[in-house]
Amino acid sequence: MKTRIVSVFLFLLIGFGVCAQEEVYELRTYELGFFGPAEVLHNYFEQALIPALNRQGIDNVGAFEESVETMPKKIYLLIGYDNIQSFQDSKDALAKDEKYLQDADSYLNAPEASIPFKRISTSLIRSTTGFPKLVKPNDDANLFELRIYDSYNEDALRRKVKMFNDSEFVIFDEVGLPMVFFGHNIAGNQMPCLTYLLAFKDMNAHGEAWSKFLAHPEWVRILKLEEYANTINEITRVFLKPLPYSQL
Structure with a gap:
């Protein structure tokens, strides 16, 4: 299934013309539930996910919230990859990173009631020349x-x-x-x-x-x-x- 997804992305890249210097960005939006504390998610980003991405050589990970209070509240995560293959390799590397798995344990093994978000939406964005x-x-x-x-x-x-x-x-x-x-x-x-x-x-x-x-x-x-x-x-x-x- 993973191979099929990557093939589709590669096809889309080819459709716009491939240039080796172009990056791929993952923009995730976490839609939070009403009035639920988000500490477990913030701790996961700060103490587990972002450090693990940095160890992979993925720098300048952006984490944002909307500047004015909105309902539902959202958290945005921006991750830049060298190319579409690096995006796929990063997911595989996280699954094998023992320090990441240890640091992320309180999030990955949290009970359902402790997870603050209702859903995650993801966009993949390819840079231009x-x-x-x-x-x-x-x-x-x-x-x-x-x-x-x-x-x-x-x-x-x-x-x-x-x-x-x-x-x-x-x-x-x-x-x-x-x-x-x-x-x-x-x-x-x-x-x-x-x-x-x-x-x-x-x-x-x-x-x-x-x-x-x-x-x-x-x-x-x-x-x-x-x-x-x-x-x-x-x-x-x-x-x-x-x-x-x-x-x-």
Whole structure:
């Protein structure tokens, strides 16, 4: 079964053209139950999972919660892999890591009533040639903006990714929209779409940068191009703050 899943992912990668430098990101969302304590989950991330991933050479694991109180509450985990094979190898390595199994025992063997989340949803995101590597933000980054752009079909998504690769990354850099990661989703429940994460010092810096972006002459120009018409039909935006043990 595992082999079949990896084969499907590899097929999706080939469909967009394989480049050796492109990474794969796993974005997990843990939806918590109402009023349940989440310490067992936080302890698992901080004391077992993230250290085990670091031992595998997987650095800069991000852990976030939404910046405003929402119901149900959610925890987001971002893990970057060198490629799709590294994603699969990491799961196998955890199962063989005796220190991880020992450190994670209180979570892995917890009774059902102690598990704080109702469900986990996962998206796999492949980086693009225009932004191939995750970039760790500045240490003063306290506000993160997760953005998901839905497209009505695969060609619309291809054109939107091209728009970023050809023009938008340069504009983002010029106006102070610091990208952490960017990619198009290859698996998940919100497809076809692309996903990216921005990092800011605070909401003032966020507002100033987006105002500059909207007024940038290159953005005004490309927005009118027929090639990029009707590439997005919905945008999801979530503001996040890093948890104390986040490495981003």
